[in-house]
Amino acid sequence: MQIADTRISILETAARLYADLGYSAVSMRDVATAVGVTPANLYHHFKGKDELVREAVAHVFAQKTAPIADLLDAQGEGTDRLKFFVDYFVRLLTDDWVFFRLLVRELVDGDEKRLNDLARSVLERPFRSVSGLAGQGQSADERFMATISTIAVILGHVLLSGLLPHLPGASPDHSTPTAIAMHISTMLRRAFQSNAKD
Amino acid sequence: MQIADTRISILETAARLYADLGYSAVSMRDVATAVGVTPANLYHHFKGKDELVREAVAHVFAQKTAPIADLLDAQGEGTDRLKFFVDYFVRLLTDDWVFFRLLVRELVDGDEKRLNDLARSVLERPFRSVSGLAGQGQSADERFMATISTIAVILGHVLLSGLLPHLPGASPDHSTPTAIAMHISTMLRRAFQSNAKD
DNA sequence: GTCTATATTCCGATAGAC
DNA sequence: GTCTATCGGAATATAGAC
Numbered sequence: 001m002q003i004a005d006t007r008i009s010i011l012e013t014a015a016r017l018y019a020d021l022g023y024s025a026v027s028m029r030d031v032a033t034a035v036g037v038t039p040a041n042l043y044h045h046f047k048g049k050d051e052l053v054r055e056a057v058a059h060v061f062a063q064k065t066a067p068i069a070d071l072l073d074a075q076g077e078g079t080d081r082l083k084f085f086v087d088y089f090v091r092l093l094t095d096d097w098v099f100f101r102l103l104v105r106e107l108v109d110g111d112e113k114r115l116n117d118l119a120r121s122v123l124e125r126p127f128r129s130v131s132g133l134a135g136q137g138q139s140a141d142e143r144f145m146a147t148i149s150t151i152a153v154i155l156g157h158v159l160l161s162g163l164l165p166h167l168p169g170a171s172p173d174h175s176t177p178t179a180i181a182m183h184i185s186t187m188l189r190r191a192f193q194s195n196a197k198d
Numbered sequence: 199m200q201i202a203d204t205r206i207s208i209l210e211t212a213a214r215l216y217a218d219l220g221y222s223a224v225s226m227r228d229v230a231t232a233v234g235v236t237p238a239n240l241y242h243h244f245k246g247k248d249e250l251v252r253e254a255v256a257h258v259f260a261q262k263t264a265p266i267a268d269l270l271d272a273q274g275e276g277t278d279r280l281k282f283f284v285d286y287f288v289r290l291l292t293d294d295w296v297f298f299r300l301l302v303r304e305l306v307d308g309d310e311k312r313l314n315d316l317a318r319s320v321l322e323r324p325f326r327s328v329s330g331l332a333g334q335g336q337s338a339d340e341r342f343m344a345t346i347s348t349i350a351v352i353l354g355h356v357l358l359s360g361l362l363p364h365l366p367g368a369s370p371d372h373s374t375p376t377a378i379a380m381h382i383s384t385m386l387r388r389a390f391q392s393n394a395k396d
Numbered sequence: 397g398t399c400t401a402t403a404t405t406c407c408g409a410t411a412g413a414c
Numbered sequence: 415g416t417c418t419a420t421c422g423g424a425a426t427a428t429a430g431a432c
Contacts, residue, residue: 029425107357144372241408
């Protein structure tokens with residue numbers, strides 16, 4: 001389309017700036033300048049900064065999370081669905097720096113309402129899909145914790161990826177999505193498969 | 199001591215505010231008011247906001263991380279040092295919300311220099327101590343990744359802990375430090391012990 | 397729907413008295 | 415070492431023309 005949809009342009013530019021610098025570090029002027037409009041224009045499309053932040057975050061989450069559960073559910077029973085989820089989720093977080101940083105910012109800064117929105121819009125469907133993949137022989141509590149651990153280890157790896165070059169013994173190969181995903185898959189398989197007793 | 203050390207008081211108050219709200223959301227006025235001094239006083243003790251932020255973060259990290267490696271190294275060979283580390287680190291992150299949030303903020307927002315400082319001041323010594331605990335029979339690369347995974351799963355669990363009540367199947371017991379630490383220890387033991395082949 | 401112009405508040409930072 | 419007073423600029427937000 002030739003006529004740019006200003007509202008969408010504002011949302012995506014704002015989301016990128018918020019992801020990089022944090023909400024409070026980005027002014028309405030900054031967003032307006034980056035989009036190429038005046039600050040007053042932003043107030044035509046959004047009530048104020050709070051609304052712009054909320055809608056920018058929701059815009060990114062809505063775009064990125066819709067495919068996750070669909071792709072998971074489409075996997076046949078014969079495939080390694082846990083490995084598929086790990087590969088997909090690692091790749092999503094490492095490839096889309098905006099999504100990852102907004103996700104972490106919401107997890108750290110979000111109040112109860114925003115955490116609830118986050119749970120329902122981003123993590124609930126993948127959570128349900130993964131719940132059945134790990135620790136089938138265990139109790140409901142153990143399966144719940146195993147699911148959390150699966151998401152946690154992926155999130156933690158990506159969060160630490162920027163730090164790896166500064167730790168002793170690191171090599172560039174350790175930060176690649178492929179290496180991370182492969183390591184996590186192997187680790188989770190060992191941890192949660194066939195553990196009748198220990 | 200009766201005479202309050204204003205500088206220390208500024209550092210600790212600032213660190214708490216920065217942890218809760220983020221660096222750019224907290225003004226020098228906010229810090230001064232919370233401490234009970236005037237904004238001009240802050241500029242007597244620190245060159246400006248940048249320096250105050252850096253020193254406040256460094257102050258918290260220096261206090262909290264010194265005991266970690268010492269305690270780890272003091273553990274005898276016969277004890278379960280991996281379990282000890284997991285218990286200690288989970289407890290540290292869950293009990294000290296200021297430390298945890300500052301850590302995550304530095305991981306997400308830090309530039310190369312700050313990440314390097316973070317690696318050396320906080321994570322390098324525990325990293326070395328943990329490196330020998332998991333996956334003894336494996337290659338250097340595998341042990342490196344296993345160490346990262348150990349820290350990652352703990353970090354991820356704490357990061358997700360605020361979200362658990364909003365996920366299906368959760369109970370309050372899942373968010374307790376004891377339950378988290380126990381689950382992670384069991385998981386890591388299964389994942390990294392005695393894996394000659396699979 | 398986008399602009400110009402502006403109101404009002406808040407920001408980081410400094411000068412100088414005590 | 416702490417204060418009062420203040421500067422110059424940037425923040426969010428609004429009014430009203432086009």
